[in-house]
Amino acid sequence: MQKSILITGGAGFIGSHVVRLFVNKYPDYRIVNLDSLTYAGNLENLKDIDQAANYHFSKVDIAHEELLKEVFNDYQVTEVIHLAAESHVDRSISDPLAFVKTNVIGTVNLLNVAREFWKDKQNHLFYHVSTDEVYGSLDEGGYFTEKTPYDPQSPYSASKASSDHFVRAYANTYGLKTVISNCSNNYGPNQFPEKLIPLCIHNIKNNKPLPVYGKGENVRDWLYVEDHARAIDLIFHQGKPGATYNVGGFNEWKNIDIVRLLCKIMDKKLGRKPGESADLITFVKDRAGHDLRYAIDADNIKNELGWEPSLTFETGIEKTVDWYLNNQDWLERVTSGDYQKYYEQHYG
Numbered sequence: 646m647q648k649s650i651l652i653t654g655g656a657g658f659i660g661s662h663v664v665r666l667f668v669n670k671y672p673d674y675r676i677v678n679l680d681s682l683t684y685a686g687n688l689e690n691l692k693d694i695d696q697a698a699n700y701h702f703s704k705v706d707i708a709h710e711e712l713l714k715e716v717f718n719d720y721q722v723t724e725v726i727h728l729a730a731e732s733h734v735d736r737s738i739s740d741p742l743a744f745v746k747t748n749v750i751g752t753v754n755l756l757n758v759a760r761e762f763w764k765d766k767q768n769h770l771f772y773h774v775s776t777d778e779v780y781g782s783l784d785e786g787g788y789f790t791e792k793t794p795y796d797p798q799s800p801y802s803a804s805k806a807s808s809d810h811f812v813r814a815y816a817n818t819y820g821l822k823t824v825i826s827n828c829s830n831n832y833g834p835n836q837f838p839e840k841l842i843p844l845c846i847h848n849i850k851n852n853k854p855l856p857v858y859g860k861g862e863n864v865r866d867w868l869y870v871e872d873h874a875r876a877i878d879l880i881f882h883q884g885k886p887g888a889t890y891n892v893g894g895f896n897e898w899k900n901i902d903i904v905r906l907l908c909k910i911m912d913k914k915l916g917r918k919p920g921e922s923a924d925l926i927t928f929v930k931d932r933a934g935h936d937l938r939y940a941i942d943a944d945n946i947k948n949e950l951g952w953e954p955s956l957t958f959e960t961g962i963e964k965t966v967d968w969y970l971n972n973q974d975w976l977e978r979v980t981s982g983d984y985q986k987y988y989e990q991h992y993g
């Protein structure tokens with residue numbers, strides 16, 4: 646075994662794509678997926694690779710330091726790719742403490758265990774996968790670069806900014822080798838349908854209202870999740886110790902335009918009259934403190950590591966819609982909340 650990599654949050658949306666890529670691409674690495682399987686974590690996302698010889702799963706909450714120590718010991722962990730997080734901004738508004746517990750305390754626990762376990766700290770890497778939301782909100786002009794000062798606006802982004810700061814503090818104070826990436830909005834298969842794109846696909850299919858916050862003028866930069874996983878692979882292997890990399894799609898959309906595009910694609914796929922699904926669009930009360938615009942300058946990772954998105958948005962969004970339409974049972978299960986039962990039957 647060359648490396649024994651602990652990937653936290655590996656049963657979640659982005660995490661599962663990272664786990665799959667590493668398990669398939671690096672048969673000589675031991676990949677340990679550590680996930681507490683909250684509502685958004687789902688081992689079904691990994692059923693195509695869960696029999697692989699280099700794949701292991703451990704159901705542990707990163708807030709539980711003692712159990713983390715056992716995992717480090719059992720698997721002799723040599724690197725961490727840390728993705729486990731509470732990730733939904735709306736949930737952070739109604740329950741900020743849950744975000745502090747997982748995103749801040751969980752990250753610090755993980756850092757503590759890593760720093761105690763790794764005697765020669767420069768031989769190991771702690772990679773924190775973070776978000777562009779730490780930079781705050783832009784108006785019409787400009788981009789977030791790696792030098793943009795942090796200015797988090799929601800409890801979610803404050804918790805992620807805090808975890809980024811802890812990672813840097815551990816590099817500075819204890820000599821831990823670290824790297825951080827901050828990525829824009831991801832879309833693709835296996836995203837929990839509380840997030841805009843899968844929520845809309847699900848609701849269009851079921852003729853339910855499409856809730857657009859405020860006037861739908863807020864702008865997000867969208868990246869296909871497998872392109873993000875490729876960026877993580879590159880940063881993990883070739884990123885400079887101590888560096889930060891911004892990852893984005895150079896693909897800005899107003900929310901209302903994304904929702905209209907999804908309606909158009911779905912009208913065609915479902916054999917509806919043009920414009921039929923758009924009747925479901927419903928403008929609702931705005932999210933509290935709603936950030937207006939996120940836009941990532943991803944030139945640095947392009948110039949330094951040669952990474953660029955491989956899919957156009959047109960291709961990625963078609964693939965995404967097709968995946969959800971072909972996986973209605975997955976959508977039904979995760980939205981009806983009976984995933985726990987399914988998990989126990991299939992994996993328990």
Ligand SMILES: Cc1cn([C@H]2C[C@H](O)[C@@H](COP(=O)(O)OP(=O)(O)O[C@H]3O[C@H](CO)[C@@H](O)[C@H](O)[C@H]3O)O2)c(=O)[nH]c1=O
Pocket residue numbers: 732733734735775776777778828829830831839840841842844856857858859861863864865900932939
């Ligand atoms: C769920 C929902 C969202 N929205 C709006 C709010 C946002 O402006 C936009 C996208 O919302 P969300 O899908 O919740 O994603 P957003 O708040 O941008 O945050 C995402 O992107 C971030 C990266 O920028 C990640 O760090 C977060 O974990 C991820 O959740 O759509 C609506 O208008 N209606 C909705 O029902």
